[in-house]
Structures are given as structure tokens and as C-alpha cells.
Amino acid sequence: MNAALAIAPASPLLEVRGVGHFYGNRLGCQEVSFDLYPGEVLGIVGESGSGKTTLLSCLAGRLDFAEGRIRYDSRSDGLVDLATLSEAKRRVLMRTEWGIVHQNPRDGLRMGVSAGANIGERLMAVGQRHFGKIRAAAGDWLAQVEIAADRMDDLPMSFSGGMQQRLQIARNLVTGPRLVFMDEPTGGLDVSVQARLLDLLRRLVADMSLSVILVTHDLAVARLLAHRLMVMKGGHVVESGLTDQVLDDPHHPYTQLLVSSMLQV
Amino acid sequence: MSDILGGYNFAYLDEQTKRMIRRAILKAVAVPGYQVPFAGREMPLPYGWGTGGIQVTASVISADDVLKVIDQGADDTTNAVSIRRFFAKTAGVRTTTKTAEATLIQTRHRIPERRLTEGQIIVYQVPNPEPLRWMEPRESETRKMHALLEYGAMHVKLYEDIVHFGRIATSYDYPVRVNGRYIMAPSPIPKFDNPKMDGMPALQLFGAGREKRIYAVPPYTRVESLDFEDYPFEVQRWDQSCALCGATDSYLDEVITDDRGGRMFVCSDTDHCSERRAASDEAEGDGIRRPVEEEAAE
Ligand SMILES: Nc1ncnc2c1ncn2[C@@H]1O[C@H](COP(=O)(O)OP(=O)(O)OP(=O)(O)O)[C@@H](O)[C@H]1O
Ligand SMILES: [Mg+2]
Numbered sequence: 001m002n003a004a005l006a007i008a009p010a011s012p013l014l015e016v017r018g019v020g021h022f023y024g025n026r027l028g029c030q031e032v033s034f035d036l037y038p039g040e041v042l043g044i045v046g047e048s049g050s051g052k053t054t055l056l057s058c059l060a061g062r063l064d065f066a067e068g069r070i071r072y073d074s075r076s077d078g079l080v081d082l083a084t085l086s087e088a089k090r091r092v093l094m095r096t097e098w099g100i101v102h103q104n105p106r107d108g109l110r111m112g113v114s115a116g117a118n119i120g121e122r123l124m125a126v127g128q129r130h131f132g133k134i135r136a137a138a139g140d141w142l143a144q145v146e147i148a149a150d151r152m153d154d155l156p157m158s159f160s161g162g163m164q165q166r167l168q169i170a171r172n173l174v175t176g177p178r179l180v181f182m183d184e185p186t187g188g189l190d191v192s193v194q195a196r197l198l199d200l201l202r203r204l205v206a207d208m209s210l211s212v213i214l215v216t217h218d219l220a221v222a223r224l225l226a227h228r229l230m231v232m233k234g235g236h237v238v239e240s241g242l243t244d245q246v247l248d249d250p251h252h253p254y255t256q257l258l259v260s261s262m263l264q265v
Numbered sequence: 266m267s268d269i270l271g272g273y274n275f276a277y278l279d280e281q282t283k284r285m286i287r288r289a290i291l292k293a294v295a296v297p298g299y300q301v302p303f304a305g306r307e308m309p310l311p312y313g314w315g316t317g318g319i320q321v322t323a324s325v326i327s328a329d330d331v332l333k334v335i336d337q338g339a340d341d342t343t344n345a346v347s348i349r350r351f352f353a354k355t356a357g358v359r360t361t362t363k364t365a366e367a368t369l370i371q372t373r374h375r376i377p378e379r380r381l382t383e384g385q386i387i388v389y390q391v392p393n394p395e396p397l398r399w400m401e402p403r404e405s406e407t408r409k410m411h412a413l414l415e416y417g418a419m420h421v422k423l424y425e426d427i428v429h430f431g432r433i434a435t436s437y438d439y440p441v442r443v444n445g446r447y448i449m450a451p452s453p454i455p456k457f458d459n460p461k462m463d464g465m466p467a468l469q470l471f472g473a474g475r476e477k478r479i480y481a482v483p484p485y486t487r488v489e490s491l492d493f494e495d496y497p498f499e500v501q502r503w504d505q506s507c508a509l510c511g512a513t514d515s516y517l518d519e520v521i522t523d524d525r526g527g528r529m530f531v532c533s534d535t536d537h538c539s540e541r542r543a544a545s546d547e548a549e550g551d552g553i554r555r556p557v558e559e560e561a562a563e
Contacts, residue, residue: 004315006303007401022298048532086414087409088412088413091413091415095415095417110400110421112400113400113421113424113425114425114428115426116424117421117425117428120424121418121421122417123419124420124424125415125416125417125418125423126417126418128494129420129492129494130493130494131424131427131494131495132495134424152428153428185297
């Protein structure tokens, strides 16, 4: 290993400073700051209503946040400020450098077209015009996410929940994004299916050196996937640090409660 | 002009509405393939009878125009006849069934086989103007997709065609890219007619009544049918030739000739067919054989 490279401080992929959003008078999230480095998986945990999805939506450009600043180091344009980035550019980022995996696969898939078309869509969106190549890429990605090749022409409707979730992941990763947002990717799946999906995610994240922001209320999922954790409560980050540190030695009383409640389950 | 129906404005629409529609048309011509919203008027016809096309026609027609109206390629269907009569009565214009004589052609389902020329205008009746609608129901979103060139979905549709039918099976309203920019629904013409839109010398106007949209392709504008490199765009072909005029290069309709399963294929463009038959009758008459399709040599 190149020692010089290993110690050279990489610049963050995402720089978040004082971000906040209100729904009218109701607090969504407030004063959130962190850096996300290339290849890093950041878990956002907290109880229901703590502001996880709100924060993710701000980060992924799906909410016009009122407070703070988010900068992203894009492949195409270098450092860009998400608040002032034109919608056109933001949408290009979304289908080239970013991916979004929704909790409910129906929100992230086109249920009316085949699995192959779901994977191929992003390729076609960025200008791929060779049917054979699109199909080959779709085949590769089905294999990557462990879906049998003979299901390529079936509708996602005929897939199990776990398969739909894996298809959604393939659809996002086919164009080689750098940053993927995931909101409860294993929610709603039963335990054995969850375990398989987690293994898959772990492998893909490592293979593609993806940066991931992962929202979950499941600390076991966070433990398996996240390098670092942010604990949210009432819209604020109450504790953050390396995953093992936060989970094994929680400082904030709320995190202690969260961890102990997990152990009881 | 004396035989114009009393009590109505020229070509039925009031002048203010016509001006508003003309402004929309000018904008549409300036931005080829872009759908311009307009405040459509209620017409004395139900939607589906071409109210969008009629409003466009009413706004561009003048007293010395010669109007042709076709429906499925024919001039004599109920729809075509009633629209022709409507303008004969309300604008007092001369009407014709001959493509070559017409200055203004309103159409549903076909583009005439005879190559249209400079100075002619063809008006399409459009039921569904939005090519992205099949996958995106929200108007605000489809407008954004057009603005930002987010057209991946169009190829998804063609991809699905190939998956299910082994080829691009879409045969009507086949999507095109206009002037290298906007994706456009060409109205339910067969894809056989798509190549005619490309570089056409005539002005092409599209009117959608229910959705209140106007769009246009100016003369000599590039119109490409979407496809894949390894599944290129193709038009329909027939093994038969027209049973009446012998044409091998026109769009054919299958016609049932009796109740015992007898069938034949004839030109869908009735004017084209009768013109060819007249030409060959003449050729036989003076004993000289001439090429049947003279305009093809132009
Ligand atoms: N669209 C909305 N309009 C108004 N208030 C909202 C909206 N979305 C979220 N909120 C409020 O913002 C706060 C944070 O909600 P958020 O959805 O971000 O929480 P969460 O941590 O994702 O919860 P969960 O684990 O249940 O998904 C809550 O008080 C919620 O009621
Ligand atoms: Mg949530």
C-alpha cells in the first residue's frame, strides 16, 4: 500500500454545514453539519419523526432547505453548492453521479416496465442507444444483485419484496454513481431477506467504493453497513462518531436508551 | 363571399381567438416540436372530431385558400366531409380532394403520398400531444423533462417493444425528434409516414383540442424517428401492391370485398390512387407508356 496516499487527507465528497428545514412551523431538522468522504458509509439513526428522512431529502436535493449550505464535489463541475445549482444540473447529477434507494421499491422502480428496462433506463437516459449493449449491462446487473437472468423480461410486480429492492439497487448502480442515498433499504423485509440484502450492499459498497448515506432506525443494520453514525432526536444530531464507538460506548442518554432498547429486542 | 353562412364570423372563430391562436402558432414555428399551450375554444363538434385541428385551420385559412380534408387517407369519410363542409360554409373557401390543388390540408391519420410542396400547410388533428405521458402523468413533470432533455423514457418504451415483439412494434404515433431537440408525438399517423415529415417543404401544424396544445414543424426541418443502433427505424412494407392502381410504394389498407373472406389491398390515400389510375388510363388512351408516378422523378 502506498503510505503517502493512505495518509494524504482526501477532500470530502459532501460538505454539510448548518443545514435545517422547517415544514411551516414544524421543525424537520436543524443545524446539521458533517463531512462525507469518498468510500464512506454514514448511517443516520434515530426514532420515528427525528428528522432522518427530512435530512436525507435536503442532502439529495429533493427538498429546498432554508438554512445552511451543502457542497458536493462533482466529477463534472468540481465543487458545487446545491442550493444555487440549477435544477437542470441537479437532475443530471441525480442520474449520473447519485443514486437514491427508496424504502418502498414502488417509489424507485417503474412498475409498468420489465426488470431489464428498469436497469437500462439510466443507461438510455445518458445516451446509450445500442439495444444489445443495454441488455448485456442489464444482465450483468441482475447477476450482481442475484436475480436469475430469466427474470429480465418480467415486470417488477411479479418479484418478491427483496427482489424488488435488489432490482432498485441495480437500477441505481448501473451508471456507476459515486454517492447513494438510502432510506430504510431493508425496512419492510423479513429478517432472512434483510440479511441477504445487507450482505449484497456490503459487497457492492466495497467493490464500487461507493459513498453512502444510509437512513435506518435499525441499529443492527447500521452496525453492519455504516462506518460512522449520526444519532438524531427531535431534528437535531445528538451524537456522532465511529459506529462501534457510538454503539458500544454511547454518551448521550438518548443514544444509551436507543442502544439498550435494541438489545432488549 | 356572399354564400358564407350568415351570423358567423369568417371561418367561425372570432378574430380575437384567431389572433391568440396565431400567436401560439408563431411561437410553435419558432421552437420546432415544442408544445405551446393555448386557450382553446369550444367548437360545434365533440372532442375527437378534430377540434384542435379545426381551430388551427380556422386561424390560418384565408378566402383564397383551397382546402382538402382527409381522414384515414380518404376524402369521403363522414368526419372529412363534415369538416370540409364546415369551412365551405363558414369561410366560403373552395375545397378539393386533390393534394396537388390544395393550399391547406387538414388531416387525421395520414400524410398524403404525393410530396407536399412549398407554400402548402398541413394541419394534423392530434388526440394525445404528449409523447412522455405514458410514463409520467404529471404535466408539470413532463414539461420539465422536455426542458431538461430527459428523454430516457422514450427509449424505454422502444426497448420494451423489442423485448416483447422482437422488434419495435410501435406502428402509429411513432415518436420523433424535431430539429435535434424536442421529442414530439406526430399524431396517429402510421410510422410509414414519418419519413415524409423529415425536411418537408410544407409547413406542418399540429392542434390538440382536448389538451389545448399547438406545435409545429417548419419547412425543411429535420425530423428523426427514434430507434436503436442495432434496431434501426423501419417503415411498414407489404407483399402486395395496390389492387386498384398497382402502386408498390404506398400505404395499403386491407379491404374486405365479400362475406366469404375475400380481401384485397388498396391505397389508403384515395386521391393518390385515383390520380395514378387516371394517369395510366390516359397513357393507354394515346398508346404511349409513361412512367406512372411522375412526381417520383422530381
Ligand atoms: N411533508 C411534511 N409536512 C409536514 N411535516 C413533516 C413532513 N414530513 C415530515 N414532517 C415532520 O418533520 C419531522 C421529521 O420527520 P421525518 O420524516 O424527517 O422523520 P424520520 O426520522 O424520517 O421518521 P421515520 O423514522 O418515521 O421515517 C416530524 O415531526 C414530521 O412530522
Ligand atoms: Mg423517514
